[in-house]
Amino acid sequence: MENGFSSPRSESFPAGLRVLVVDDDPTWLKILEKMLKKCAYDVTTCHLAREALNLLRERKDGYDIVISDVNMPDMDGFKLLEHVGLEMDLPVIMMSVDGETSKVMKGVQHGACDYLLKPIRMKELRNIWQHVFRKKIHEIRDIEHENIDIIQMSRNGSDLSDDGHMYCGEDYNSKKRKDFDKNDDKDFGDHSTKKHRVVWSVDLHQKFVKAVNQIGFDKVGPKKILDLMNVPWLTRENVASHLQKYRLYLSRLQKENDLKASFGGIKHSDFPPKDPAASYGHQSSISLNQNDVANGYQFCGSNFIAQDADTKNPEGDLKIVSEMTEIKRTLTADVSDPQKARSSQSFGHSFASLETEASYPAFDSTNPPEFSWSENTETQVKKELKPHLQLEDGYSQLPPHGPQHQIQMNQLQSDPAVTSVVSLTGRDISGSIEIKPLFTEFKSKHVSHVSPTESAIDTFPVQTKSQLINHQSFEPISTVISSTKPQGFNLSITDLESSQRNLTSASDPNFAPINEDLTVWLQGDYYSMNFGQSIDYIDYDDPGFLAEVPFYLYDPLTADFQCPIDSTTECPIVDQGLFIA
Amino acid sequence: MAGSSLQQQIASMRQSLFDEGLLNEQFIELEKLEDASDPNFVKNVINVFLTDSLKNVTGIEESLLHLKADEPLDITELGKFLHRLKSGCLGIGAKKVPIEVEKMLQCYEAGDMEGMKTILPTMKQEYNILENKLEAYFELLPHIEPGQSSDPPSKGSTSSGE
Numbered sequence: 001m002e003n004g005f006s007s008p009r010s011e012s013f014p015a016g017l018r019v020l021v022v023d024d025d026p027t028w029l030k031i032l033e034k035m036l037k038k039c040a041y042d043v044t045t046c047h048l049a050r051e052a053l054n055l056l057r058e059r060k061d062g063y064d065i066v067i068s069d070v071n072m073p074d075m076d077g078f079k080l081l082e083h084v085g086l087e088m089d090l091p092v093i094m095m096s097v098d099g100e101t102s103k104v105m106k107g108v109q110h111g112a113c114d115y116l117l118k119p120i121r122m123k124e125l126r127n128i129w130q131h132v133f134r135k136k137i138h139e140i141r142d143i144e145h146e147n148i149d150i151i152q153m154s155r156n157g158s159d160l161s162d163d164g165h166m167y168c169g170e171d172y173n174s175k176k177r178k179d180f181d182k183n184d185d186k187d188f189g190d191h192s193t194k195k196h197r198v199v200w201s202v203d204l205h206q207k208f209v210k211a212v213n214q215i216g217f218d219k220v221g222p223k224k225i226l227d228l229m230n231v232p233w234l235t236r237e238n239v240a241s242h243l244q245k246y247r248l249y250l251s252r253l254q255k256e257n258d259l260k261a262s263f264g265g266i267k268h269s270d271f272p273p274k275d276p277a278a279s280y281g282h283q284s285s286i287s288l289n290q291n292d293v294a295n296g297y298q299f300c301g302s303n304f305i306a307q308d309a310d311t312k313n314p315e316g317d318l319k320i321v322s323e324m325t326e327i328k329r330t331l332t333a334d335v336s337d338p339q340k341a342r343s344s345q346s347f348g349h350s351f352a353s354l355e356t357e358a359s360y361p362a363f364d365s366t367n368p369p370e371f372s373w374s375e376n377t378e379t380q381v382k383k384e385l386k387p388h389l390q391l392e393d394g395y396s397q398l399p400p401h402g403p404q405h406q407i408q409m410n411q412l413q414s415d416p417a418v419t420s421v422v423s424l425t426g427r428d429i430s431g432s433i434e435i436k437p438l439f440t441e442f443k444s445k446h447v448s449h450v451s452p453t454e455s456a457i458d459t460f461p462v463q464t465k466s467q468l469i470n471h472q473s474f475e476p477i478s479t480v481i482s483s484t485k486p487q488g489f490n491l492s493i494t495d496l497e498s499s500q501r502n503l504t505s506a507s508d509p510n511f512a513p514i515n516e517d518l519t520v521w522l523q524g525d526y527y528s529m530n531f532g533q534s535i536d537y538i539d540y541d542d543p544g545f546l547a548e549v550p551f552y553l554y555d556p557l558t559a560d561f562q563c564p565i566d567s568t569t570e571c572p573i574v575d576q577g578l579f580i581a
Numbered sequence: 582m583a584g585s586s587l588q589q590q591i592a593s594m595r596q597s598l599f600d601e602g603l604l605n606e607q608f609i610e611l612e613k614l615e616d617a618s619d620p621n622f623v624k625n626v627i628n629v630f631l632t633d634s635l636k637n638v639t640g641i642e643e644s645l646l647h648l649k650a651d652e653p654l655d656i657t658e659l660g661k662f663l664h665r666l667k668s669g670c671l672g673i674g675a676k677k678v679p680i681e682v683e684k685m686l687q688c689y690e691a692g693d694m695e696g697m698k699t700i701l702p703t704m705k706q707e708y709n710i711l712e713n714k715l716e717a718y719f720e721l722l723p724h725i726e727p728g729q730s731s732d733p734p735s736k737g738s739t740s741s742g743e
Contacts, residue, residue, distance in 0.1 A: 025665055027672040034614045034622060071664050097668050119607045119671045122614070425685040 014129030015040040022052040022068040022080065023095065028118065032067065035122045041129075049075035049107060056088050064132045065118075070096040070103065079109045082222070086244045087113040089251055091131040095120060109237065111244060139252065200242055207231065208242060589723045598718060603711050607674030624719050628672045631712060637666035638708055641685070645698050659697075660689055677707045 019036050023029045024047045036043040044063070046052050049072045056063060066084050070077035094107040099117040107115045113131045135306050201210070211228035212220050222240035229239070266499055598604045608623075615622040644659040663686050670679040681704035688696035 025668045026633050027626060027669040030626050030629055031611065031614070031672050034619070034626075040616060069660070069668075071668075073661060097664065097671055119610075119674070121610060165615065505609060 014132070017041045017065065017129050018063045019043050019128070020052060020055060020063045020066045021045045022049060022066065022072070023047060024069065024071070026071050028069070028120075029097075032120070032125070035120070035125050038122060039126050048072070049077070049080040052080065053083055053383065056084060060088065063088075065091045065093065065128055067093045067095060067128070070094055070098070070107070078106060081107065081110045081112055082240050082244070086222075086240065086247050089244075089248050091135050093128060093131065101222070144254075144255075204229075204231065204234075205242075208246070212243070212246070213341060289300070392408070586720065591718070594714075594718050594721065598714055601714075602676050603714060604674045605676050607671065609674070611673065621722075624722055627673060627715055627719055630669050631715065634666055634669045634708070635712075637662045637669070638705060641666065642705070645694070645701055656689075661685075663689060663702060675711055678704065678711055681707055 017039075021029060021032050021039045021043060022037065023032065023045075027049065029045050029047055033043050033045050044055065046055060049068070052066070054067065056066070068077050068080055068084075072080065077094060077096075081094060084090055084092050091113045092111065092113040093116060094112040095116045095118055096103060097118045104115045112134075114128070207229045208225060211225040214228055215221075215224045220243065222236045222243055225243060226234060226236050226239045598608070611623050611626055641659060641661040644655065644662065663682055667679050667682045667686065670682065681700055684695045685700045685704060688694075688700065
């Protein structure tokens, strides 16, 4: 596994673990340095928090773990903890002479992965590598989980059991939970603001993202965000931890994008490459905006915010902009599975995960070829998937109609953040699609409702096409597609459900349930989705759609899926972050 | 090298540090960290400790007694000194001093300046005792050559170079 880690430089992990120790007490600094060296770790010491931050910023990838004292002269240890978590996403261990429960709790709240009490023994330090390891595993697992979820979603498509969806979501969710502090997982409706259990609803998250964008992702800070958001009950702490997650999400996307980029399978030319953070930050409306999408879909990374705009666009014209094609491509590559759609939340992510998981359970009869393919061409697929996933996510979640849906497309292709703006020009789509930072997928938990709006079928089909293509379940799609969507899909994704419904209904009875699943799932699990996987509602991708998929879309294995979709279908590329509120 | 008498001296002095309750097992932990490549580790740490803790003790005293009349009393500084002192003591395994410091910290949390002032002399005294003993002990140590280290009280033989 160590190879999977970015950090361990040494073959004999954990030896060579790069530890940064921050403590203003010179005695302890010396002691800790010695202890850590004895553990065969690579130790760097500093006695000021600022100094530590500088070191960390200078070498973003230079350390694996940070150990810091709580009481520092120039900066509160918790603050440092926050910074490190937000900016670098490194595990941080806190130390203190004070073992008071409240302090320990505070540490954990701020994201510390451990809290050591001085005097510290060497044996306690010997095991710190597990925090690094664990983090990596969780990240990977999250991605994989999403993939699995996607697969399951798609598989369950026919059954469309909420259970299936919920299961996936929950499962994932729970995993995700492990990773993050409880802040993430919000209890729905729990607005005890002061506590860390803040419910990051879609709206709230949107505000957050908006604020982040306004400030500028680089300069963002919890206080600024909080001020901009203007949510009285929200505390700085809430924002801080949320921001932390957001960054994690972004960086995750970025990693995946990097991976995908290496594959080069996808042509992202159409998608304005955005850097992950940026893309998240702004509505990267990739050219997809072509459609005057009436509905504003907000696809946030993995969160699809399916606003049930009134884009009742059962037969929305999904105009898939070029990005879409890209996405499609990816979709075909990999996400043939509606499951992917499930992970709408993190399209990009899901792709990544999908790819890895290439072994999707028979998606539906049609899978096998594609899946295997994807597996083989993982890289390629990955890339493609990404956009694809996003697309899917966006679509699946967004009901074809739903003008107000804001689809935030993540640029799947270009970079981790893949924000593909899916311009849903569904007939019904009246809203404007905004590309929301993918981050929404974070909050996907709150995918509140994928209200099935009837319109979406059209839009979906488009998506599905792409998705389907990936899914390899072409057969069914054909049926659906033909029936459901006209060429220009307006993906009015009002909510996933509707779209799903439409889709399914249009295409295939089997898929009907998907909507529900999606909804359910979406709600449940957004968070767990991890950013990459999002396409959970791959259900949408049901084959049904595929049928109609213009050939250009359908190019399962070949990355060059030049989708002339622009002309025909402008599908707003729903960003993975379809935040279904 | 040093005759067994010196070693015995060192050993017994070391033992007394424990016996008198000045040091605890943390000190032994430090000793374990020492190895042939860094034979003076413990001594170095103790030196660092002594230097730093002296600053802290002085700072505490000055703050409490407001000796630097030209400067306003900085209560947070006082708190920092106390914390640092406690932290350092725990690091080397000092036992008595941190107890006093802890008492002072409690007064500090309660805003009880007078209480702190009361404890201050005791704390200082304990600190001085510790300081002297450590210095005396480590003065003997240089006699231990690299490759050797002080033995636990039970062994009076030449160091095993741990």
